[in-house]
Amino acid sequence: MIHMQQNLNKEVFDKITFLTGDAECLKMLSQIPAKQPFDESVVNFLNDLSKNIMSNVSSRAYSDVITFAFWIRKASVLKIKEKYNFNDKNLRLGRGAAFHIAPSNVPVNFAYSLVSGLITGNSNVVRIPSKDFMQTKIIVDSINKTLLKYENLRPYIVLVRYERDKGINDALSYICDTRIVWGGDATIAEIRKSELPARSTEILFSDRYSLAIINSDKYMELTNKERFAEDFYNDTYFTDQNACTSPRMVVWIGDSKEKAKNLFWANLHNLISKKYTFQPIQSIDKLVNSYLSAIAFSNSRIENSDDNLIVRVRVSDLSENVMELMQNSGFFFEYDCDDIMDLRNVCNDKRCQTVGLLGDSKDIIPLIEAGIKGVDRIVPIGKTMDFNLIWDGYDLFAQLTRIINISC
Amino acid sequence: MNFENILEIPPYSLNKEDKEKLLNDRLIKLTKFHKENCPEYSRILDSIDFKVDSIKSYKDLPFLPVRLFKELELKSVDKSEIVKTMTSSGTTGQAVSKIFLDRTTSSNQQKAMVKIVSSFTGSSRMPMIIIDCPSVVKNRMMFSARGAGILGFSMFGSKKIYALDDDMKLDVDAMRDFLLKYKGQKILLFGFTFMIWQHFYKELIRLEKEGVKFDLSNGIMIHGGGWKKLVNEAVSPEEFHQRLNNVCGLDSIHDYYGMVEQTGCIYMQCECGHLHASIFSDIITRRPIDFSECDFNEKGIIQVLSTIPESYPGHSLITEDEGIILGEDDCPCGRKGKYFKITGRMKNAELRGCSDTYAAKFK
Numbered sequence: 001m002i003h004m005q006q007n008l009n010k011e012v013f014d015k016i017t018f019l020t021g022d023a024e025c026l027k028m029l030s031q032i033p034a035k036q037p038f039d040e041s042v043v044n045f046l047n048d049l050s051k052n053i054m055s056n057v058s059s060r061a062y063s064d065v066i067t068f069a070f071w072i073r074k075a076s077v078l079k080i081k082e083k084y085n086f087n088d089k090n091l092r093l094g095r096g097a098a099f100h101i102a103p104s105n106v107p108v109n110f111a112y113s114l115v116s117g118l119i120t121g122n123s124n125v126v127r128i129p130s131k132d133f134m135q136t137k138i139i140v141d142s143i144n145k146t147l148l149k150y151e152n153l154r155p156y157i158v159l160v161r162y163e164r165d166k167g168i169n170d171a172l173s174y175i176c177d178t179r180i181v182w183g184g185d186a187t188i189a190e191i192r193k194s195e196l197p198a199r200s201t202e203i204l205f206s207d208r209y210s211l212a213i214i215n216s217d218k219y220m221e222l223t224n225k226e227r228f229a230e231d232f233y234n235d236t237y238f239t240d241q242n243a244c245t246s247p248r249m250v251v252w253i254g255d256s257k258e259k260a261k262n263l264f265w266a267n268l269h270n271l272i273s274k275k276y277t278f279q280p281i282q283s284i285d286k287l288v289n290s291y292l293s294a295i296a297f298s299n300s301r302i303e304n305s306d307d308n309l310i311v312r313v314r315v316s317d318l319s320e321n322v323m324e325l326m327q328n329s330g331f332f333f334e335y336d337c338d339d340i341m342d343l344r345n346v347c348n349d350k351r352c353q354t355v356g357l358l359g360d361s362k363d364i365i366p367l368i369e370a371g372i373k374g375v376d377r378i379v380p381i382g383k384t385m386d387f388n389l390i391w392d393g394y395d396l397f398a399q400l401t402r403i404i405n406i407s408c
Numbered sequence: 409m410n411f412e413n414i415l416e417i418p419p420y421s422l423n424k425e426d427k428e429k430l431l432n433d434r435l436i437k438l439t440k441f442h443k444e445n446c447p448e449y450s451r452i453l454d455s456i457d458f459k460v461d462s463i464k465s466y467k468d469l470p471f472l473p474v475r476l477f478k479e480l481e482l483k484s485v486d487k488s489e490i491v492k493t494m495t496s497s498g499t500t501g502q503a504v505s506k507i508f509l510d511r512t513t514s515s516n517q518q519k520a521m522v523k524i525v526s527s528f529t530g531s532s533r534m535p536m537i538i539i540d541c542p543s544v545v546k547n548r549m550m551f552s553a554r555g556a557g558i559l560g561f562s563m564f565g566s567k568k569i570y571a572l573d574d575d576m577k578l579d580v581d582a583m584r585d586f587l588l589k590y591k592g593q594k595i596l597l598f599g600f601t602f603m604i605w606q607h608f609y610k611e612l613i614r615l616e617k618e619g620v621k622f623d624l625s626n627g628i629m630i631h632g633g634g635w636k637k638l639v640n641e642a643v644s645p646e647e648f649h650q651r652l653n654n655v656c657g658l659d660s661i662h663d664y665y666g667m668v669e670q671t672g673c674i675y676m677q678c679e680c681g682h683l684h685a686s687i688f689s690d691i692i693t694r695r696p697i698d699f700s701e702c703d704f705n706e707k708g709i710i711q712v713l714s715t716i717p718e719s720y721p722g723h724s725l726i727t728e729d730e731g732i733i734l735g736e737d738d739c740p741c742g743r744k745g746k747y748f749k750i751t752g753r754m755k756n757a758e759l760r761g762c763s764d765t766y767a768a769k770f771k
Binding site: 243 | 448451452454455456457472473475476479480696697698699709726728730754755756757758759760761762763764
């Protein structure tokens with residue numbers, strides 16, 4: 001207690017900008033009662049927040065904002081609740097105060113993190129990225145507007161901005177029961193310099209990479225190949241192919257590989273030429289990595305292309321982890337796969353996260369069952385970014401709640 | 409055509425057609441040589457299915473990104489042949505390029521440089537003031553770009569002094585004595601653009617206020633290294649020239665463009681303010697979207713081609729600089745070949761993404 005007061009002092013508050021809540025809220029954050037998961041007022045609050053975001057005209061320009069608003073509708077939240085319908089006498093409560101550090105380059109991520117904390121019954125302080133994303137502003141404004149009707153929830157939501165500062169990280173870490181760190185290895189290393197109380201837990205989102213597996217026969221059967229290109233674009237180019245979930249490699253299975261490839265890349269190219277903002281240096285970045293790959297991986301081939309929008313390196317041997325040389329902004333390793341176990345090295349790496357799939361997941365299961373260290377999600381292409389309480393190999397619900405074991 | 413033959417031709421004397429013939433011959437030969445002797449280079453050519461026999465123009469040769477020399481040690485001769493390793497100047501923690509030179513390449517670099525520079529300064533050597541500190545060239549085993557530049561240009565000096573001490577302070581007395589001793593003679597001044605501005609020009613301004621003035625109207629200044637560090641000072645090349653002229657009477661001031669990855673064939677700035685490609689090298693500007701060749705007066709990424717590199721596969725490189733080719737064979741200064749200007753360095757990509765590496769870079 002005394003420590004807390006010493007840490008959260010005026011000097012710390014002076015360096016913090018409050019977007020939601022204030023110094024008083026922050027001081028009390030660890031004192032207010034935890035809630036049970038899916039508390040009714042929280043669910044209603046989120047539903048109203050969803051409406052407020054949807055009714056804001058500026059939201060329409062941002063598909064990521066709309067997707068978020070859709071996810072927090074009552075119907076959607078109740079569906080999530082159903083999955084956590086435990087048939088036991090135990091009680092569950094939020095762990096208490098959650099301290100979230102959002103990544104600097106994904107505008108709406110902070111909102112997903114916050115909602116995960118809220119629906120599991122926690123009070124939350126969220127460090128918002130300092131970059132002025134319009135998406136952040138829309139959501140924060142809507143939260144503040146919605147809170148006017150939910151005074152009782154005010155103590156549970158504190159949104160802050162501050163420059164990298166160990167003193168503030170120390171103070172917030174000291175009061176939290178759970179710390180949630182997005183932003184990858186560099187941010188984790190920095191935040192870990194601030195000690196956590198012994199009983200507090202931590203959820204860390206480290207640097208990850210992902211791949212896509214496309215069954216070429218299934219692809220040939222698709223009636224709407226433009227739509228599929230759109231889905232793939234959203235998984236990759238939409239985030240400069242630089243999200244942890246963005247496939248960096250396309251693995252082709254099935255018997256129509258060459259036909260499927262030609263159509264797939266042509267359709268994608270059409271779309272990119274219309275939608276993607278190309279930055280000149282990306283041409284050099286991709287050339288560097290394609291040549292480095294040519295040298296590092298024997299018999300690799302750089303596929304011919306008319307321009308630098310899509311750079312593909314065909315690899316014929318995955319005995320080395322080619323992902324060491326991954327790039328972003330439209331740089332793909334490509335592999336013709338006749339035996340799913342070929343992917344072992346790429347997937348037997350803790351950094352391997354998502355498999356975006358067109359095809360049947362049972363084709364991949366043998367690989368997982370071999371006991372690999374990577375792959376936390378297998379999801380349809382187009383859905384790699386879709387947030388879920390099961391994320392990155394964690395069950396966030398379990399991580400953010402405490403079970404009161406009642407056996408009498 | 410071998411390099412000895414090229415050396416016999418005056419460096420700015422060939423028109424487009426003749427120069428193309430020369431470059432085609434030499435650069436295609438070099439491509440074959442490196443393919444046979446540098447396994448990494450060979451793999452790159454194989455990966456793009458490049459057949460050197462099927463090309464007609466050096467413009468169709470592949471180009472290696474200069475960044476590759478920061479990632480890999482590329483050589484086309486046996487390790488025992490290496491007599492010098494040059495490194496680019498990078499700030500601490502940054503990767504530096506490593507360029508491996510054998511006797512031939514090193515000597516050809518010098519010879520080309522003599523041809524180029526003496527066509528501006530005249531062939532006799534001059535008393536030379538190096539606007540840098542002596543310690544930069546002390547370690548001869550590892551040449552930094554700065555050290556290499558100084559040593560390269562030192563060939564043109566008869567008597568030399570370093571104008572700065574190791575604390576980067578202008579040695580006023582030594583300068584005064586030197587200028588007195590060589591009064592009436594043409595003096596060569598050499599240094600890096602930023603150093604000249606920071607430690608020479610600014611000091612001259614301060615001295616002027618104290619009533620100390622140097623007369624360098626008889627001097628010829630050659631400077632390079634780029635304008636990046638001067639962006640904060642908001643100094644344009646024209647202003648750089650004008651202000652130096654005001655403070656010490658210097659009028660013959662030549663910027664040059666060059667890089668450690670292609671030492672020797674530097675691009676000198678002429679009296680009209682244009683950078684010129686000599687017969688030892690060429691410049692092509694390329695469009696980022698597809699690497700197609702830009703038109704004149706269209707900004708693009710700079711590709712540099714050099715007839716010199718034999719010990720490492722650096723005869724065709726794509727830089728991370730952008731520039732504009734202004735014309736060919738028709739600069740009012742009379743020199744043949746392409747003339748151009750550099751517009752700056754390419755911006756790093758601003759990317760979305762979950763990992764905060766972007767922010768970490770600026771910590």
